[in-house]
Amino acid sequence: MSLLADQLQAYAQEKRLSEQTLRRWQSWSAEDQAALLTMVQELQLGENHLRDFCDWLDDIIARDGGTVSALLLRSELQHPLGLKLSRNDKVKAVKAALRKLRYPRLSQLEEDLRAAIKALDLGERVRVSFPPALEGDEMTVEIKARNVRELERSLLQMQRKLRDGSMQHVFALLDEV
Amino acid sequence: MKLYLPHEICIEQGEENAPVVQRALARLPHVPVRIVEKGWEHEDRSLLSADAFATGKRRLFFTRQRSTFLEHCPAGTSGLVCCNYLVVSLISNCPMDCSYCFLQEYLINNPTLKVYTNVGDLLQEVGKALDRQPTRHFRIGTGELSDSLALDPLLGFSADLVPFFASRSNALLELKTKSHCVDELLKLDPKERVVVSWSMTPSAIIDTEEHGTATFAERLSAAQRVQAAGYKLGFHFDPLIEYPDWEYGYRETIAQIFSALDPTRVAWVSLGSLRMTPALRTTVRRRFPRTRILAGEQVACADGKWRTFQALRVKMYRSILGWLREAAPQVPHYMCMETAAVWDKVFGYTPRADKDVAQMLTGGKG
Numbered sequence: 001m002s003l004l005a006d007q008l009q010a011y012a013q014e015k016r017l018s019e020q021t022l023r024r025w026q027s028w029s030a031e032d033q034a035a036l037l038t039m040v041q042e043l044q045l046g047e048n049h050l051r052d053f054c055d056w057l058d059d060i061i062a063r064d065g066g067t068v069s070a071l072l073l074r075s076e077l078q079h080p081l082g083l084k085l086s087r088n089d090k091v092k093a094v095k096a097a098l099r100k101l102r103y104p105r106l107s108q109l110e111e112d113l114r115a116a117i118k119a120l121d122l123g124e125r126v127r128v129s130f131p132p133a134l135e136g137d138e139m140t141v142e143i144k145a146r147n148v149r150e151l152e153r154s155l156l157q158m159q160r161k162l163r164d165g166s167m168q169h170v171f172a173l174l175d176e177v
Numbered sequence: 178m179k180l181y182l183p184h185e186i187c188i189e190q191g192e193e194n195a196p197v198v199q200r201a202l203a204r205l206p207h208v209p210v211r212i213v214e215k216g217w218e219h220e221d222r223s224l225l226s227a228d229a230f231a232t233g234k235r236r237l238f239f240t241r242q243r244s245t246f247l248e249h250c251p252a253g254t255s256g257l258v259c260c261n262y263l264v265v266s267l268i269s270n271c272p273m274d275c276s277y278c279f280l281q282e283y284l285i286n287n288p289t290l291k292v293y294t295n296v297g298d299l300l301q302e303v304g305k306a307l308d309r310q311p312t313r314h315f316r317i318g319t320g321e322l323s324d325s326l327a328l329d330p331l332l333g334f335s336a337d338l339v340p341f342f343a344s345r346s347n348a349l350l351e352l353k354t355k356s357h358c359v360d361e362l363l364k365l366d367p368k369e370r371v372v373v374s375w376s377m378t379p380s381a382i383i384d385t386e387e388h389g390t391a392t393f394a395e396r397l398s399a400a401q402r403v404q405a406a407g408y409k410l411g412f413h414f415d416p417l418i419e420y421p422d423w424e425y426g427y428r429e430t431i432a433q434i435f436s437a438l439d440p441t442r443v444a445w446v447s448l449g450s451l452r453m454t455p456a457l458r459t460t461v462r463r464r465f466p467r468t469r470i471l472a473g474e475q476v477a478c479a480d481g482k483w484r485t486f487q488a489l490r491v492k493m494y495r496s497i498l499g500w501l502r503e504a505a506p507q508v509p510h511y512m513c514m515e516t517a518a519v520w521d522k523v524f525g526y527t528p529r530a531d532k533d534v535a536q537m538l539t540g541g542k543g
Contacts, residue, residue: 027466055471058462063421063472103474106486133476135487137518175522177488 004034011037015046024054028068035069042081043091052095056102076101105177109134116170120161126154130174137174178357178391180330181272183237183290186210187217195294198239200333208237215240218289228464230281233270233288237331242266242293246302250321252514256480258528260511261535262316265303267293267334268323273355273389276465277416280322282457292328296337303341307348314539317342320353326373327356335361343368349444349539351411355390357399363406372444373403374411377434379426382418386470393430397437404442415449415513417493419473419485424496431500440505445538448497449513450490451475452482479516487519494523509537 005026012022025033036057040050057068071077080093100107110130117128127142141158145151161167186208188198193212202210218224218238226232250262270280270290293299307315319325319338329335335352342350343366351372352362362373378386380393391399404410412434414427451470453461458471475483484490494512501510511534512520517527528534 055462059472062467062469103476103486105489106474106476109488133486135476135478135484137487137522175488175491177492 002030004030004037007037008033011040015044015050017047017050021047021051021054025050032068035072039072039077039081039094043094044087045091049091049095053098056098060101071101074101106133109173109177112173112176113170116166116173120166120170122157122161123154125150126158128170134174139170139174178389178395180358181328183208184235185237187213187236187238189213189215189217189238189240189294192239192241192294195239197292197294197296197332197334201237201239201292201331204331213238218287218291221289224288230270230284230288230460230464231274233284234272234274234290236289238289238291239294240291241295242298246293246299247306247317250318256516257514258512258517258520258534260316260513260538262318264318264321265299266322267296267299267319268328268332269293271323272327273324273387275355275388275390276386276461276468277418277451277453277470279453279457281460281464282454284322285460292332296334300337300341303348304345307345311347313347314535315348316351316535316539317348318351318353320351320374324354324356325352326354326358326362329356329358329361333361335365339365339367339371342370345370349409353411353413355387355396357391357395359399359403362403362408367406367408369407369409372409372411373400374413374445375400376413376415377430378414378416378418379423379430381420381422381426386418386465386468393433397434400434401437404438409442409444410438411444412446413449413513414497415447416451417448417485417490417497418451418470419489419493420469423493427493427497428500431497431504435504440508443505443508445509445511446501446505447511447513448494450484450493450515452478452484452514454482458483480514482514491519491522494519498523511538 008022008025011017025036028036036053040053043049045053057071060071061068076097077094080090080097083090083093085093113130120128122128125144127144129140129142131138143151143154145154158167183205186201186205188210190212192198218240223232246265248264250259250264252259252262268291270284270288271278272290303317326335338350339362342348349370349372351374353374353376355376359373375396377393377396383390383393400410417427420426451473453475455477461468461471474486474489476486478484485493498510501508512523521527
């Protein structure tokens with residue numbers, strides 16, 4: 001067996017990867033296998049994260065062409081690796097960057113919504129959230145208040161945003177791609 | 178499209194003389210035949226192969242349906258708008274092999290391509306159901322667990338089904354297909370009681386994802402022939418697949434269909450987003466490693482199935498509905514397996530009850 005094959009086997013044993021995930025990884029070109037190995041060793045990915053990585057990488061390649069090794073070298077994915085972060089935060093950051101590449105329009109919409117909510121300037125006591133992956137059309141508004149004055153302040157600000165059309169803009173965004 | 182040719186025919190002991198078996202044997206004289214015992218398929222070791230689903234398709238097994246035939250369409254999942262459709266299955270599994278097909282998961286433990294010999298029992302069961310509710314208008318389809326027509330040149334089931342439904346005033350039979358196998362239908366008179374419907378996708382998807390099916394041109398030509406023979410038509414843009422050129426692809430497909438056919442003889446058109454359980458996605462990745470259908474922006478929905486994320490899905494529905502209304506304004510349209518919220522965004526209203534959709538499709542008698 002080659003050195004690369006040994007390294008993959010060793011990593012799979014260490015992380016108790018499933019046969020299926022290992023076989024899938026091994027089915028890639030040697031260059032792609034090696035590129036992913038470098039990244040997963042750095043991030044110490046286990047079965048579930050690794051499967052997500054493999055799914056998303058395969059999907060991006062199927063859609064855009066190219067190779068896994070070239071994709072993993074993209075600055076969006078390399079940048080978080082160089083940051084001084086905990087391993088968990090690095091995994092989160094790289095995964096978020098990869099998700100952005102996998103779901104470009106959904107990610108853009110999520111970013112637009114975040115920006116629109118921020119622009120509403122509803123204050124720290126009001127939290128606006130959306131269903132996961134925007135699957136659904138309901139917005140959840142959560143207001144925290146310690147007294148009537150705080151509640152009134154939040155409601156008045158919301159009322160202003162309803163009247164000037166900024167709230168409508170948020171709902172409209174939910175429908176836009 | 179190549180006509181299906183099994184590697185072997187297996188006949189359950191006692192079913193050798195069933196008319197459908199005799200028809201198939203006469204039309205496949207060179208295929209090896211084996212008589213097997215009841216329940217044989219559960220011990221078939223060839224189905225232990227890596228791709229049991231594909232292996233199961235290569236053998237044609239004649240057996241009896243020992244359960245009931247008539248069932249509610251499984252698309253009527255709670256939380257989704259349903260159209261009160263009923264299904265009967267004379268065949269289980271399909272000679273075609275679409276990469277996205279739900280049967281890959283649904284029949285994982287029972288993939289043998291089975292043909293039920295007791296069509297008489299089916300007709301009796303359906304007849305009783307229609308008689309029990311004479312004022313209800315039924316829509317019944319055979320295309321749930323198999324293609325309705327792909328095996329018709331071998332099995333000739335249409336000769337049993339079409340005359341039966343032609344004689345019933347409170348039911349429509351829908352034969353749903355991706356084939357061009359309509360010759361048997363042309364010999365029969367449907368008397369307005371049979372809708373032959375095609376699942377339609379742009380050629381780019383047919384050619385890469387719908388393995389073993391008829392080309393778009395073959396489907397369209399078959400649709401022209403059955404329409405000329407007096408059948409109503411239906412079209413299903415289901416699954417709708419998002420790919421880089423989807424707007425051009427679907428627009429062209431719709432334009433070609435309605436410029437070739439008389440829209441006033443089209444009973445309905447449905448829309449439905451590609452939807453897959455996580456297990457089906459895993460199977461598809463394994464069986465079709467080069468497929469591009471998983472690369473769309475699909476996310477997990479409330480019913481556990483993955484669909485194109487809602488905003489993009491709604492955009493697709495609205496666009497396609499717009500092109501359909503432009504090409505064939507009088508044709509009823511509906512969506513399959515969608516929430517009331519998506520209905521509202523696309524159609525501007527939410528059906529009050531499942532009956533509303535059924536009534537729209539049957540001219541107010543659902």
